[in-house]
Amino acid sequence: MSVTVRSFAKINIGLAIGQLRPDGFHALETIYQTVAAHDIIRVDASRGSSIEIRCRDQRVPCDETNTCYRVADRMLRYWKQRAKVVIQIDKRLPVQGGLGAGSSNAVATMFALEREMRTPLPAEERLRIVAEVGSDLPLFLLGGCVLGVGRGEQVYPLPDLPPIACVLVTPQVAVSTPQAFRDWDAAVESEAEDRKLTPPGASITLGKFNRSAFEWLSTLGEASTGAHSPGSPGATPEVSGVPAQNGGDRAETPLLDLVRAGIENDFERVVFPQYPELRDVKRVLEREGCEYASLSGSGSTLFGLFRSAERAQKAAEHMGTEGLATIVTETLPRARYREQMFVS
Numbered sequence: 001m002s003v004t005v006r007s008f009a010k011i012n013i014g015l016a017i018g019q020l021r022p023d024g025f026h027a028l029e030t031i032y033q034t035v036a037a038h039d040i041i042r043v044d045a046s047r048g049s050s051i052e053i054r055c056r057d058q059r060v061p062c063d064e065t066n067t068c069y070r071v072a073d074r075m076l077r078y079w080k081q082r083a084k085v086v087i088q089i090d091k092r093l094p095v096q097g098g099l100g101a102g103s104s105n106a107v108a109t110m111f112a113l114e115r116e117m118r119t120p121l122p123a124e125e126r127l128r129i130v131a132e133v134g135s136d137l138p139l140f141l142l143g144g145c146v147l148g149v150g151r152g153e154q155v156y157p158l159p160d161l162p163p164i165a166c167v168l169v170t171p172q173v174a175v176s177t178p179q180a181f182r183d184w185d186a187a188v189e190s191e192a193e194d195r196k197l198t199p200p201g202a203s204i205t206l207g208k209f210n211r212s213a214f215e216w217l218s219t220l221g222e223a224s225t226g227a228h229s230p231g232s233p234g235a236t237p238e239v240s241g242v243p244a245q246n247g248g249d250r251a252e253t254p255l256l257d258l259v260r261a262g263i264e265n266d267f268e269r270v271v272f273p274q275y276p277e278l279r280d281v282k283r284v285l286e287r288e289g290c291e292y293a294s295l296s297g298s299g300s301t302l303f304g305l306f307r308s309a310e311r312a313q314k315a316a317e318h319m320g321t322e323g324l325a326t327i328v329t330e331t332l333p334r335a336r337y338r339e340q341m342f343v344s
Helices: 067-079 101-117 123-133 177-195 210-225 254-260 268-274 276-287 309-321 334-339
Strands: 003-020 026-046 050-055 084-090 145-149 154-157 165-169 292-295 302-306 326-330
Touching: 003 101, 003 165, 003 177, 003 292, 026 101, 026 165, 026 326, 050 067, 067 084, 067 101, 067 123, 084 101, 101 123, 165 276, 165 309, 177 268, 268 276, 268 292, 276 292, 276 302, 276 309, 302 309, 309 326
Parallel strands: 050 084
Antiparallel strands: 003 026, 026 084, 026 145, 145 154, 165 302, 165 326, 292 302
């Protein structure tokens, strides 16, 4: 019998772009947060020697370029096993919307294929495989609230947020992530020339929101669970920034603390001028009463965090009358991420 898993999406609660690295990637800092919205992945393994991807959405590649294919291929090679693997992708999330759907699909395939083959991978091998396939994949090994550094592939679990109502809005706009990075580099170079600064990249430093965000999340985690923040698969990297806001009941006011922390997504600076309709959607979310709105990744999906599910539902219904495609969901803490992954 096949194994069926939920492939959850992520949003980026803030994203800082740093200098261009020697390997061609930009240094990044971001806080990933998984949400309950998901695709469905079904994996079946039988006798044979092939990997087949099936998906009705024509925008999803069904060849060896698919991240699910690449993960499954590496797993079989590591195990030194042959099998006919069929991976069925039921798309419910936007394609190339900044929600990490393709990366999540690949990690969901990993967990499903492990169960189907009854052969779990060592933790270090899981991490090696997914990091080879893509920068966004490792966060889905953890789920919940996750600090991402490096090119985004170095991940550290942060204290979890309590579930927060969330509305996802995906306009009919295709944003190219490589082009967004090129636009960012051009903007930085232009600013450097105007201000007679050092060459682009050399003057960029990260950590502009991580200290405040990390301390806020730590306090929130302790207040809401009565426990200290969970450990990470390694030392948490040094981060800098303004001090966290003090005072107040953080278990009840996480969204206000989030706004006070000054978290933002750097991509908005270059994506919004190119696609003003995305800026307009963010304004709509704010007008509908969300406490925090942002582009996720490089877009094109935007999200709004609301104080209640009722407010989120009402806002989504109102935006739907304006022709905007919305998904009402909530943030997904780490424990729920793991508990709800496998479909019984």
